[in-house]
Amino acid sequence: MTDHSRRSSSNKVGGELQRIPTPYVLFLGDAIDREAAKTAIGIAHWRPDNCVGQLRLPGCQVDLGLADLDVEGAIERGARTLVVGVANRGGEVSPGWIDTLVDAAEQGLHLAAGLHTRLSGFDVITSAALASGVGIHDVRIPPSGLPVGNGVRRSGKRLLTIGTDCSVGKMFTSLQLAREMEARGIPATFRATGQTGILIAGEGIPVDAVVGDFISGSVERLTPEAPEDHWDVVEGQGSLFHPSFAGVSLGLLHGSQPDAMVLCLVPGRPHMRGLPHVPSPDLGQCLSLNEEAARLTNPAARVVGLSANTYGMTPDDAERTLDELERELGLPAVDPVRTGVSRLIDALPK
Amino acid sequence: MTDHSRRSSSNKVGGELQRIPTPYVLFLGDAIDREAAKTAIGIAHWRPDNCVGQLRLPGCQVDLGLADLDVEGAIERGARTLVVGVANRGGEVSPGWIDTLVDAAEQGLHLAAGLHTRLSGFDVITSAALASGVGIHDVRIPPSGLPVGNGVRRSGKRLLTIGTDCSVGKMFTSLQLAREMEARGIPATFRATGQTGILIAGEGIPVDAVVGDFISGSVERLTPEAPEDHWDVVEGQGSLFHPSFAGVSLGLLHGSQPDAMVLCLVPGRPHMRGLPHVPSPDLGQCLSLNEEAARLTNPAARVVGLSANTYGMTPDDAERTLDELERELGLPAVDPVRTGVSRLIDALPK
Numbered sequence: 001m002t003d004h005s006r007r008s009s010s011n012k013v014g015g016e017l018q019r020i021p022t023p024y025v026l027f028l029g030d031a032i033d034r035e036a037a038k039t040a041i042g043i044a045h046w047r048p049d050n051c052v053g054q055l056r057l058p059g060c061q062v063d064l065g066l067a068d069l070d071v072e073g074a075i076e077r078g079a080r081t082l083v084v085g086v087a088n089r090g091g092e093v094s095p096g097w098i099d100t101l102v103d104a105a106e107q108g109l110h111l112a113a114g115l116h117t118r119l120s121g122f123d124v125i126t127s128a129a130l131a132s133g134v135g136i137h138d139v140r141i142p143p144s145g146l147p148v149g150n151g152v153r154r155s156g157k158r159l160l161t162i163g164t165d166c167s168v169g170k171m172f173t174s175l176q177l178a179r180e181m182e183a184r185g186i187p188a189t190f191r192a193t194g195q196t197g198i199l200i201a202g203e204g205i206p207v208d209a210v211v212g213d214f215i216s217g218s219v220e221r222l223t224p225e226a227p228e229d230h231w232d233v234v235e236g237q238g239s240l241f242h243p244s245f246a247g248v249s250l251g252l253l254h255g256s257q258p259d260a261m262v263l264c265l266v267p268g269r270p271h272m273r274g275l276p277h278v279p280s281p282d283l284g285q286c287l288s289l290n291e292e293a294a295r296l297t298n299p300a301a302r303v304v305g306l307s308a309n310t311y312g313m314t315p316d317d318a319e320r321t322l323d324e325l326e327r328e329l330g331l332p333a334v335d336p337v338r339t340g341v342s343r344l345i346d347a348l349p350k
Numbered sequence: 351m352t353d354h355s356r357r358s359s360s361n362k363v364g365g366e367l368q369r370i371p372t373p374y375v376l377f378l379g380d381a382i383d384r385e386a387a388k389t390a391i392g393i394a395h396w397r398p399d400n401c402v403g404q405l406r407l408p409g410c411q412v413d414l415g416l417a418d419l420d421v422e423g424a425i426e427r428g429a430r431t432l433v434v435g436v437a438n439r440g441g442e443v444s445p446g447w448i449d450t451l452v453d454a455a456e457q458g459l460h461l462a463a464g465l466h467t468r469l470s471g472f473d474v475i476t477s478a479a480l481a482s483g484v485g486i487h488d489v490r491i492p493p494s495g496l497p498v499g500n501g502v503r504r505s506g507k508r509l510l511t512i513g514t515d516c517s518v519g520k521m522f523t524s525l526q527l528a529r530e531m532e533a534r535g536i537p538a539t540f541r542a543t544g545q546t547g548i549l550i551a552g553e554g555i556p557v558d559a560v561v562g563d564f565i566s567g568s569v570e571r572l573t574p575e576a577p578e579d580h581w582d583v584v585e586g587q588g589s590l591f592h593p594s595f596a597g598v599s600l601g602l603l604h605g606s607q608p609d610a611m612v613l614c615l616v617p618g619r620p621h622m623r624g625l626p627h628v629p630s631p632d633l634g635q636c637l638s639l640n641e642e643a644a645r646l647t648n649p650a651a652r653v654v655g656l657s658a659n660t661y662g663m664t665p666d667d668a669e670r671t672l673d674e675l676e677r678e679l680g681l682p683a684v685d686p687v688r689t690g691v692s693r694l695i696d697a698l699p700k
Binding site: 150215246247252296 | 498499500501502557558559560562565566567590591595596598601602604605625627628643646647
């Protein structure tokens with residue numbers, strides 16, 4: 001941190017975000033349940049037009065309802081990238097997948113994955129990719145040459161989803177907001193910050209994998225200057241109240257300079273994910289700390305509404321919960337699945 | 351961040367912090383001024399007993415007042431590590447240094463540096479080190495196997511220096527506090543988080559070089575469980591109000607679980623270092639935001655005093671400035687150089 005000016009200038013040479021070529025064939029491997037195929041399910045749900053089909057190995061128990069293809073069939077249908085949409089325990093690349101991945105690369109498909117283990121760590125895969133001139137997109141690796149953040153205001157508008165915790169629907173809410181904006185004719189771009197979001201969007205930066213000094217700078221690069229009426233809808237990560245990841249959340253807040261924030265939560269969750277000794281934060285306190293911190297880089301930053309995941313509640317309970325949240329915070333509260341997100345968009349600053 | 355539980359467990363295998371063998375010979379290369387030799391000056395000031403002498407090349411304009419030694423002479427005096435205490439423009443390794451570094455490694459000295467460019471990136475240096483079995487300590491590289499933070503309370507006490515900005519005296523204040531505690535018979539350990547601090551302490555973690563998801567976890571490892579009356583004095587980094595680096599500062603705050611914080615500042619600095627468009631924060635707001643954020647992992651966390659760098663002021667102006675700070679914040683205010691830090695230690699919780 002002592003020589004950020006030097007690092008800043010030496011990092012300005014960095015290139016553009018790499019875009020993953022579409023359309024995709026979704027590789028499900030030998031996935032035994034929908035949890036294992038979560039990434040593929042997310043892509044198929046949010047980008048059906050980008051998916052020509054699914055590629056399943058013997059033993060696969062998941063069906064996305066897409067055409068079953070092999071590598072040749074995928075190429076015939078126009079696929080440009082094979083996306084590994086499955087994660088086994090540990091986020092490793094299963095030995096049983098390698099032949100198919102090598103075959104795909106040899107036949108000219110780009111490869112993409114958000115696994116813990118990198119595809120580019122396998123010599124047989126990199127050799128095949130090099131030989132046929134295709135790319136390997138390990139989306140958990142940040143791009144090189146990220147700048148140090150500078151906090152200079154940029155044109156265009158930005159919305160950031162924030163959370164009480166991890167895994168409270170920030171990606172889902174962001175995608176829904178971007179879709180609804182487009183439907184209303186509001187120019188908007190979903191900006192992905194995690195591996196599943198990046199595979200859905202086809203580009204992005206895995207901010208939780210960025211080195212500390214470059215977190216806010218990486219988000220400045222992810223959400224560049226834009227026309228004044230354009231909204232970047234930025235996928236949030238973690239929570240200012242999560243003792244493991246709050247640093248990432250704060251860098252994301254400062255780098256995105258949000259004009260508007262949407263606070264995502266799971267009503268009734270007693271404690272932070274993975275940390276039974278850390279209770280969920282008070283909602284009002286969560287809202288005000290985020291607003292205070294965000295004003296460092298955007299004095300107009302404010303929370304415009306709440307997005308609650310009421311999965312598993314009866315319709316009555318869900319409605320009552322949303323009503324209570326509205327009264328407690330004085331802001332519109334939606335469940336993106338049950339109610340859609342229109343009321344959040346109505347609440348945006350013009 | 352979506353699979354922190356997995357990463358957490360897979361990263362528990364990480365080893366201990368690596369300690370740099372002492373004593374040192376301080377390599378000044380061809381440093382043309384004291385600014386270039388800042389790291390060596392810091393080590394000689396804070397750890398004179400660890401320095402057997404200086405090693406200067408032709409053209410060097412800096413003299414630390416230590417014995418001038420060559421590699422053989424340094425080894426005769428018992429040096430175990432050659433520390434590169436000089437930084438040229440850009441933080442590169444100068445071509446003119448290489449022969450001496452290789453010679454030192456061949457003759458059995460470990461090498462240590464906090465440069466932007468890694469010593470281990472030079473084949474001739476790594477070959478020499480491998481052949482003679484010495485280590486290369488590039489202290490800007492974090493140790494591997496860092497855990498994800500968990501926020502579980504640890505025994506022992508911790509003090510963290512926080513700041514309005516970068517470069518406001520956090521390292522200096524921390525070292526002075528640890529020294530004064532030791533002089534009073536209070537068990538204390540300086541915990542280094544930046545390159546110069548690490549070379550002074552002989553160990554530490556460069557937290558600004560740690561990947562976002564592991565920032566707080568790296569500080570949990572740096573400041574482990576300790577006897578109840580022991581103080582870790584943790585070197586702070588950046589500021590919650592610095593739009594480039596606040597994520598690092600927040601992770602450091604959460605990971606260190608400070609019982610006490612000392613707020614460091616340079617009175618009269620108009621704006622954040624390197625960012626003329628970002629004014630320095632209001633002191634009261636800086637204090638309260640740090641306390642609020644710190645309470646997530648230590649409900650008793652509070653700021654116990656201020657450390658102001660009044661360098662360049664007349665004695666009268668400095669005294670008046672410290673008085674004004676005391677009145678404004680209602681806390682003891684010291685300049686570690688002019689007044690020492692005793693009053694801060696008097697203010698610590700028992």
